[in-house]
Amino acid sequence: GADSQTLEEGGFNEEWFAGILESIVRDLNQYGVCVIDDFLGAERADHILNEVKALESHGALEAGQVVSRQVQDQARGMIRGDQIAWVTGGEPHCSCIGQLVTVVDSLVAKANKHQDAGMLANYNITWRTRAMVACYPGRDTHYVKHVDNPNGDGRCITAIYYLNRDWSEDDGGVLRIYPEGKDQVASIEPLFDRMLFFWSDRRNPHEVLPAKITSRYAITVWYLDQKERNEYLARLAHHQMTTTQPTHA
Numbered sequence: 719g720a721d722s723q724t725l726e727e728g729g730f731n732e733e734w735f736a737g738i739l740e741s742i743v744r745d746l747n748q749y750g751v752c753v754i755d756d757f758l759g760a761e762r763a764d765h766i767l768n769e770v771k772a773l774e775s776h777g778a779l780e781a782g783q784v785v786s787r788q789v790q791d792q793a794r795g796m797i798r799g800d801q802i803a804w805v806t807g808g809e810p811h812c813s814c815i816g817q818l819v820t821v822v823d824s825l826v827a828k829a830n831k832h833q834d835a836g837m838l839a840n841y842n843i844t845w846r847t848r849a850m851v852a853c854y855p856g857r858d859t860h861y862v863k864h865v866d867n868p869n870g871d872g873r874c875i876t877a878i879y880y881l882n883r884d885w886s887e888d889d890g891g892v893l894r895i896y897p898e899g900k901d902q903v904a905s906i907e908p909l910f911d912r913m914l915f916f917w918s919d920r921r922n923p924h925e926v927l928p929a930k931i932t933s934r935y936a937i938t939v940w941y942l943d944q945k946e947r948n949e950y951l952a953r954l955a956h957h958q959m960t961t962t963q964p965t966h967a
C-alpha cells in the first residue's frame with residue numbers, strides 16, 4: 719500500500735514494520751508497556767542523536783523549568799533542570815527526528831486500527847503532540863513519580879525514544895514504571911535506539927531515577943484520543959468563559 723511505499727522510500731521494509739506493529743499491539747494490551755530495542759538501527763539513531771546535539775549546541779534546548787525553580791536550583795548548586803525543545807520534525811535541521819516521528823505515527827495509527835487492537839480500539843488516535851526533545855535528567859518535577867495524564871487531557875499513549883550511547887548501570891536515569899494493580903515494577907534502561915510505548919493514564923505511574931550529571935537525551939511524543947481531547951478542550955474553553963469576564967468595549 720501507500721504506507722509501505724513511503725516506508726520503502728524511507729528504507730523501512732514491510733516485515734520490519736509488521737513485526738514491530740505486532741509487538742506494540744500485543745505488549746500494550748498485555749502489559750500496558752512495550753519496549754522495542756534497536757528500533758531504527760545504529761546509523762539512523764546516530765543521525766538523530768547528532769541533530770539533538772546540534773539543537774543543544776545552538777541553544778535551542780531551553781530550560782524546561784520556570785525561572786524561580788532555576789534560580790532556586792542554582793542557589794542550591796543543584797544540577798540544571800532538564801532542557802527541552804518542541805520539534806515538529808519539519809524544521810530544516812531536524813529531518814531525521816522528523817523521520818522518527820513519521821515512522822512512530824504510522825505504527826501507532828496502524829496499531830490503533832489493527833484487527834487485534836484490543837484496548838487500543840477504544841481510542842481514535844488522530845492527533846499527537848510535537849516531539850519533546852529533552853536533555854535530561856534535570857531536577858524537573860516530571861522526574862519524580864507521576865502519571866503523564868491523570869485527569870483526561872487526551873493523551874493516551876506516551877512514546878519515548880532513547881539516544882544514550884554506551885549507557886551503563888552507574889549512569890542511572892532508569893525509567894521505573896509501576897503498572898497499576900500489578901506487583902511487578904518495570905525498570906527500563908535508557909539504551910541507545912530503544913523505543914518505549916506505554917499508556918499515558920493512571921495505569922502507568924512512573925519516575926526517572928537520578929542520573930550522573932552527564933547529558934542524557936530522549937525524544938518524547940504523546941498520542942491523543944480525539945474524543946478525550948475534544949472533551950478536555952471543551953472543559954478548558956468553558957472554564958475560561960466562566961473565569962474571565964468578557965470586557966465590554
Ligand SMILES: O=C(O)c1ccc(-n2[nH]cc(-n3ccnn3)c2=O)nc1
Binds near residue numbers: 852854878938
Ligand atoms: O509534561 C509532561 O506531562 C511530562 C513531561 C515529561 C515526562 N517524562 N516522563 C518520563 C520522562 N523521561 C525522561 C527520560 N525518561 N523518561 C519524561 O520526560 N512526563 C510527563
Ligand SMILES: [Mn+2]
Binds near residue numbers: 860864865866924
Ligand atoms: Mn512521564
